[in-house]
Amino acid sequence: MSEKLLEIVDERLSFFTPAGEVKALNGVSFSMEEGEVLGIVGESGSGKSVTAYSIMGLTAYPGRLIGGTIRFNGHQVDQMSEKEFRKMRGNEVSIIFQDPMTSLNPVYTIGNQIEEVIRLHTDKSKTEARARAKELLELVGINEPEKRLRQYPHELSGGMRQRVMIAIALACEPKLLIADEPTTALDVTIQAQILELMQELRQKMGMSIIMITHDLGVVASMCERIAVMYAGHIVEYGTTDEIFYHPSHEYTKGLIGSIPKLTTEESERLVPIEGQPVDLLNPPAGCPFAPRCRSCMKICLKKMPPKTRLSDTHYSYCWLRQKEAAEGGHEA
Amino acid sequence: MSGERNLIEVQHLQQYFPGGGRGAKRRWVQAVDDVSFFIRKGETLGLVGESGCGKTTVGRTMLRLYEPTDGRILYDGEVIYDSGKCPLQNADGTPVLDEAGKPQCGPKTAVDMLPFRRKMQIVFQDPYASLDPRMTIGDIVGESIDIHKLCSSKQERRDRIISLLERVGLNSEHANRYPHEFSGGQRQRVGIARALAVRPEFIVCDEPVSALDVSIQAQVVNMFEDLQRELGLTYLFIAHDLSVVKHISNRIGVMYLGKLVELADSFELIAHSVHPYTRSLISAIPVADPQVARASKRIPLQGDVPSPLNPPSGCRFRTRCPYADEQCAAEVPAFREVGPGHWAACHHLDKVEGEMSPLLPVTMG
Numbered sequence: 184m185s186e187k188l189l190e191i192v193d194e195r196l197s198f199f200t201p202a203g204e205v206k207a208l209n210g211v212s213f214s215m216e217e218g219e220v221l222g223i224v225g226e227s228g229s230g231k232s233v234t235a236y237s238i239m240g241l242t243a244y245p246g247r248l249i250g251g252t253i254r255f256n257g258h259q260v261d262q263m264s265e266k267e268f269r270k271m272r273g274n275e276v277s278i279i280f281q282d283p284m285t286s287l288n289p290v291y292t293i294g295n296q297i298e299e300v301i302r303l304h305t306d307k308s309k310t311e312a313r314a315r316a317k318e319l320l321e322l323v324g325i326n327e328p329e330k331r332l333r334q335y336p337h338e339l340s341g342g343m344r345q346r347v348m349i350a351i352a353l354a355c356e357p358k359l360l361i362a363d364e365p366t367t368a369l370d371v372t373i374q375a376q377i378l379e380l381m382q383e384l385r386q387k388m389g390m391s392i393i394m395i396t397h398d399l400g401v402v403a404s405m406c407e408r409i410a411v412m413y414a415g416h417i418v419e420y421g422t423t424d425e426i427f428y429h430p431s432h433e434y435t436k437g438l439i440g441s442i443p444k445l446t447t448e449e450s451e452r453l454v455p456i457e458g459q460p461v462d463l464l465n466p467p468a469g470c471p472f473a474p475r476c477r478s479c480m481k482i483c484l485k486k487m488p489p490k491t492r493l494s495d496t497h498y499s500y501c502w503l504r505q506k507e508a509a510e511g512g513h514e515a
Numbered sequence: 516m517s518g519e520r521n522l523i524e525v526q527h528l529q530q531y532f533p534g535g536g537r538g539a540k541r542r543w544v545q546a547v548d549d550v551s552f553f554i555r556k557g558e559t560l561g562l563v564g565e566s567g568c569g570k571t572t573v574g575r576t577m578l579r580l581y582e583p584t585d586g587r588i589l590y591d592g593e594v595i596y597d598s599g600k601c602p603l604q605n606a607d608g609t610p611v612l613d614e615a616g617k618p619q620c621g622p623k624t625a626v627d628m629l630p631f632r633r634k635m636q637i638v639f640q641d642p643y644a645s646l647d648p649r650m651t652i653g654d655i656v657g658e659s660i661d662i663h664k665l666c667s668s669k670q671e672r673r674d675r676i677i678s679l680l681e682r683v684g685l686n687s688e689h690a691n692r693y694p695h696e697f698s699g700g701q702r703q704r705v706g707i708a709r710a711l712a713v714r715p716e717f718i719v720c721d722e723p724v725s726a727l728d729v730s731i732q733a734q735v736v737n738m739f740e741d742l743q744r745e746l747g748l749t750y751l752f753i754a755h756d757l758s759v760v761k762h763i764s765n766r767i768g769v770m771y772l773g774k775l776v777e778l779a780d781s782f783e784l785i786a787h788s789v790h791p792y793t794r795s796l797i798s799a800i801p802v803a804d805p806q807v808a809r810a811s812k813r814i815p816l817q818g819d820v821p822s823p824l825n826p827p828s829g830c831r832f833r834t835r836c837p838y839a840d841e842q843c844a845a846e847v848p849a850f851r852e853v854g855p856g857h858w859a860a861c862h863h864l865d866k867v868e869g870e871m872s873p874l875l876p877v878t879m880g
Binding site: 226227340342343370371372374378379397398399400403404423424427428437438439440441442443444445446448452453454455456457459460 | 758796815
């Protein structure tokens, strides 16, 4: 169990666009153990999807890894060739995309698309692959699998298509499943069904999951660890309880404060994070959150804060915490 | 904050869209069917439901952006639409009867909407699609000022546009820019400034924050609240995110497949919902509090929403409802008052009440 499944150290990734270099990731480091469920939260453009895609070698042109190391399941991912990636994808790591409407091919049947994955990665015969596809559809809770295998994506509802996506991702029992906003395009009741299914499958198959989402509600129920991203940095990392009950980065606090509470009788005024998201073409010199931060100090604008350890599992990058730690002990 | 007067009244509103076929074989998408509610002056009514339940159609039909297929709409006591087929109501909701004892209908009415457009406005969901990319922000906001001839000189028009932009947190320099130069949150502010340009009394907010990031969403929600307080606005707030709707609304209506299934005060609806659909909807919301999330129990719904082309007979929720029986298939449940100000449409409220425990997130809050 203690063997690290995934270890990313100081990953830097930029998109070289005509307008200039967009620094999507600026030194991202984290690691995951086998069987763990990690949530990556952050707003659009914070780099959460880019981080996950780079594990699979799916960085899109004009993006390029410009520094850092990624180790996954014994592979040195940052030095792998496309050929090696092809062997790894689907077998050891697979992905569920956000939009089930556009990520299935409309001109092939569901059966075709599931069998394709199985036959690419194993030496099963056509009939064996068919049987396995049927088994997979049953696993993800689709009724009448025989009939569904012969249908095309447009004949299925959004929730069903997402189940098919999950079936495809699980076809070769990967060690790591990356779920990129798997329920954002779905209605709440369908979202609840899909999240429940993912939890069930995780218990059955023992895989690790990286859950990328902007919805703090989804991570609260699904994840054990959470990484909060802002402007290409992980600004805080900790267990779910630490992040929700003892947030230490001002951005995390802001995020939690801006969610309306469902459970109180009186509606308190929301506390939004003022200002606009960072422009990654010209990121600020110091802490990326400084221009929007309520407690911004002089040093925040000049230098990126170092890591402050708050517990064995909890750390954040904020000058305030650094200051508290230097003054001897921090508030838990 | 909410006065006694009803600003808007919607009675038996129906909106069917043609769904293919010709003549007798023509099929209809029953987007909204027999929906009735009112909105008091100065209050916010929230409308929630899953995609395809008809909440947006209700908002648009109320403004007569779609011509209703049946029903009656009153604005400040004035009839702005009447199909001529729907029974008149007394103040207490009972039908008006003629000498023969039959329900009486009003005359068919469809008023010219231009004067009402000044009072009723809308903010659209998608800030990327609802602004004309070839118009400057100033012209987008100024268009309705021109249409309604609200300003006599160019200078006055310009001042008015700038004060509107400043009101929504933008500045005068933004007036000459184009929509693509703005972020999602800023565009939504432009959409709000456009709606405010004619000094309306009532605004339909159609998923105004759904496309925005959480941190920006809170900014815009706060702005809606400030504007309401300062300008005395009345809102119909449509969204699928129940926690946002609960935050901003005085009362909430829940829709399912074209029908209003429950309507109550915001907290009452969350804490003491009676309709089985509302209950599972609430239980499905991911709560951003790990302890509550671990302890709460979902009430799962089986299957998917049926097609509005061919909705189930009787109660439209029956195909997914754990309590459904023959009565639900045979009769459409009446939308009746089950408590003070609390309305619901279900045959088996007694069973629902007895079997399910109160929802956990609320008891912990």
